[in-house]
Amino acid sequence: MVALFLLHSFCNGITIGFMGASVSALFLTRYTPADIPQMYIVSTSMIFVAGTVYHHLSQRIAFRRLLTANLSFSFMMILTLTLAYRLIDDPFPALLLAASFELVWVMNSLEFWGLAGKLFDVREAKRLYGLMGAGEVVAIIISGFSIPLIVPFIGTENVLFIALTGTGLSWVMMRLITHHYAYQLPQKSDIQGNAPHPDAPAPERHYILLIFVLVGLTISSLYVVDTAFYDQASQLYPDEGALTSFLGIFFSVAGVLQLASRTIFTGLLLRRYGVIMGLLVLPSLLILGGVGVFIGLGLGDAMFIVSAVILMKWVDRGLR
Numbered sequence: 001m002v003a004l005f006l007l008h009s010f011c012n013g014i015t016i017g018f019m020g021a022s023v024s025a026l027f028l029t030r031y032t033p034a035d036i037p038q039m040y041i042v043s044t045s046m047i048f049v050a051g052t053v054y055h056h057l058s059q060r061i062a063f064r065r066l067l068t069a070n071l072s073f074s075f076m077m078i079l080t081l082t083l084a085y086r087l088i089d090d091p092f093p094a095l096l097l098a099a100s101f102e103l104v105w106v107m108n109s110l111e112f113w114g115l116a117g118k119l120f121d122v123r124e125a126k127r128l129y130g131l132m133g134a135g136e137v138v139a140i141i142i143s144g145f146s147i148p149l150i151v152p153f154i155g156t157e158n159v160l161f162i163a164l165t166g167t168g169l170s171w172v173m174m175r176l177i178t179h180h181y182a183y184q185l186p187q188k189s190d191i192q193g194n195a196p197h198p199d200a201p202a203p204e205r206h207y208i209l210l211i212f213v214l215v216g217l218t219i220s221s222l223y224v225v226d227t228a229f230y231d232q233a234s235q236l237y238p239d240e241g242a243l244t245s246f247l248g249i250f251f252s253v254a255g256v257l258q259l260a261s262r263t264i265f266t267g268l269l270l271r272r273y274g275v276i277m278g279l280l281v282l283p284s285l286l287i288l289g290g291v292g293v294f295i296g297l298g299l300g301d302a303m304f305i306v307s308a309v310i311l312m313k314w315v316d317r318g319l320r
Contacts, residue, residue, distance in 0.1 A: 001180075002132060005112075006135040006175065014169065025244035031091060035228065040223050042096070046103045050106075050107065064185065067114070071108075071167060081096050082160040084096070085097060093237050103235035138255075142253040151245055152241065189272060189304070225286065226313070
């Protein structure tokens with residue numbers, strides 16, 4: 001079972017690795033970094049609508065059909081937007097592609113970890129989730145280092161068809177896992193049963209509110225770091241192919257940190273210091289990077305600023 005999930009995770013990583021670098025480059029060569037907030041507004045709107053529909057479906061259809069619909073939706077969305085980009089002489093499809101990337105990542109995560117949550121108990125999850133998720137990171141590392149070799153021959157937009165292949169393979173792995181272990185899966189999702197009741201006690205509602213605020217703050221910091229990073233990257237590499245290659249390599253290097261974090265550092269940190277210290281690592285390093293940006297501004301050193309921003313994005317991508 002773990003081997004199948006590892007392969008499934010690897011297929012998800014093919015989609016994320018090839019899509020992430022290509023859609024960012026396509027967007028930044030047709031828009032300016034000042035348009036990134038607009039893209040994120042579109043992205044979060046898409047995620048909200050898709051999440052609402054997904055939650056509605058999760059309470060009404062069989063679990064396996066829900067996962068099938070999830071990956072089928074991601075596949076068709078990538079295919080449709082890729083064809084629109086190639087056929088429509090307008091920059092707007094590039095914005096939709098960039099906005100859809102976060103949605104694809106969210107949908108893939110819902111499918112993968114939702115399925116894992118039905119087949120592993122809590123004790124198994126603590127021991128195995130880091131290993132299973134490492135497949136995605138390995139695929140991101142491989143895809144990132146291969147992008148500079150591929151782009152000169154096929155072009156940035158055709159890299160999206162490789163990402164599409166990853167989603168198709170994820171669908172195959174999901175069907176294989178659910179076929180072999182169908183006896184362990186519920187006929188319908190139990191999300192509704194786990195949802196907090198409106199009359200839940202105050203401590204439970206307070207806890208949910210705090211989690212909501214925590215997620216909101218961490219995603220806000222992600223968007224700020226992203227905007228600064230892509231602004232610097234587009235200035236360093238104005239050419240589409242060069243920018244795609246840089247982003248591919250960068251995400252690969254960040255993937256190395258992410259792989260080490262998942263397989264080595266996370267377990268050691270949580271065992272020795274607990275969850276609180278683990279949660280403090282990322283914001284502490286981001287604050288240090290932000291201090292570096294201010295120092296660079298004070299010194300008037302552009303390369304110092306660029307280095308600090310890239311370091312912040314590397315830490316964010318590797319440890320989030």
